[in-house]
Amino acid sequence: MFIKLKTNQLRNLIFLLITIVGAKFSFSQYSADQLFQMGEAELNNGNALKAIEYFNEYLQIIPNDSRAHLMRGNAYMMEKRLTDAESDFSKALEINENNIEALINRGILYTLVGMYNNSVSDFSRAIYLDPQNPKIYINRGIAYLKGENIPAALNDLNTALSYDPESYEALKNRAIVYYLLGDKHAFLSDINKAIEINPTSPELFLTRGSFYYNESKYDSALVDFDTAIALNPKYAEAYFKRGCVFIELAMYKAAEDDFNIALELDPSLLDAINREKQNINRK
Numbered sequence: 001m002f003i004k005l006k007t008n009q010l011r012n013l014i015f016l017l018i019t020i021v022g023a024k025f026s027f028s029q030y031s032a033d034q035l036f037q038m039g040e041a042e043l044n045n046g047n048a049l050k051a052i053e054y055f056n057e058y059l060q061i062i063p064n065d066s067r068a069h070l071m072r073g074n075a076y077m078m079e080k081r082l083t084d085a086e087s088d089f090s091k092a093l094e095i096n097e098n099n100i101e102a103l104i105n106r107g108i109l110y111t112l113v114g115m116y117n118n119s120v121s122d123f124s125r126a127i128y129l130d131p132q133n134p135k136i137y138i139n140r141g142i143a144y145l146k147g148e149n150i151p152a153a154l155n156d157l158n159t160a161l162s163y164d165p166e167s168y169e170a171l172k173n174r175a176i177v178y179y180l181l182g183d184k185h186a187f188l189s190d191i192n193k194a195i196e197i198n199p200t201s202p203e204l205f206l207t208r209g210s211f212y213y214n215e216s217k218y219d220s221a222l223v224d225f226d227t228a229i230a231l232n233p234k235y236a237e238a239y240f241k242r243g244c245v246f247i248e249l250a251m252y253k254a255a256e257d258d259f260n261i262a263l264e265l266d267p268s269l270l271d272a273i274n275r276e277k278q279n280i281n282r283k
Helices: 005-025 032-044 048-061 066-078 082-095 100-114 116-129 134-146 152-164 169-179 184-197 203-215 218-231 236-248 251-265 265-281
Strands: none
Touching: 005 066, 005 203, 032 048, 032 066, 048 066, 066 082, 066 100, 082 100, 100 116, 100 134, 116 134, 134 152, 134 169, 152 169, 152 218, 169 203, 184 203, 203 218, 203 236, 218 236, 251 265
């Protein structure tokens, strides 16, 4: 038995169906290849949310594409949606266990959340697949370093530098290892060479400035923190560290100003700033 609809009812029903279909398949006018390319382009331009939308649509069409899960995982990483990123990297590896970039990026994610054994496992698998890639040795070295396996970290960073002697990232992290081992001369040698290779990296100046601060060489520390801030005016940690130097130099108003900027840029620094402010009260 059929229900006879009036013309206006039929028109409304058709409009409703079109609206529903349009909402569910908002990119249906594009092919799968176009969706992938647009998602990749948005990701490369730093538009993570838009990239996620395109890859969502692509994966509805081709759900078992390891590359697409990798790309969407990268976008989730940019948005700090680490659980979603881990899920996508794992799915990419379930589809293709030899996806080296998925192994590397999941390893980096595991390092970020403190799962160092997991990150070492992923990097080791990646090294097995690509044994001359210095980037992987650097990342495994960092995981070892954060997991306090200093000898293993040094070995990996040495290996990375044997493949790429100009890697400032390897030099920076090996410098940190040397500092932890008490070899200040080796620390300065590596960090100075890293800065020579990449003089526009604020992180390198922050690292060397922190060393000078710990050695009570406040004038040198101030120069490095000034440089880090000049290179990145939104570098919260550099303002915080410079504020600490200002305290030691009895420049309390300047310290207060830097702490306020640091806190505005990164509210998570509140506890550290309050501790330093107590030092002002004790002086």
